[in-house]
Amino acid sequence: MARGRKPGKRANKVVKLSLPKRIYYVLYGIAGNNEQRMNKLIRAILEEKLENSTLAELASLLETGRREKEEETAE
Numbered sequence: 725m726a727r728g729r730k731p732g733k734r735a736n737k738v739v740k741l742s743l744p745k746r747i748y749y750v751l752y753g754i755a756g757n758n759e760q761r762m763n764k765l766i767r768a769i770l771e772e773k774l775e776n777s778t779l780a781e782l783a784s785l786l787e788t789g790r791r792e793k794e795e796e797t798a799e
Contacts, residue, residue, distance in 0.1 A: 741766065 743751070755762035774782075 755765050
């Protein structure tokens, strides 16, 4: 009998991230041309940023992203 995954919510959510090509290739090179190592590197960078930031700083990052998009659409 095949055993499946236990019911319930997963502990981790999957997030897809869009990066500019230049940043992607820099991180890919740092990770030694290994996609899995690059994903771990990105995860570590994000976790460190979240640990060291306050909610106000994170909110301001979201605001600047929204403003940039609004300015691009206005042009």
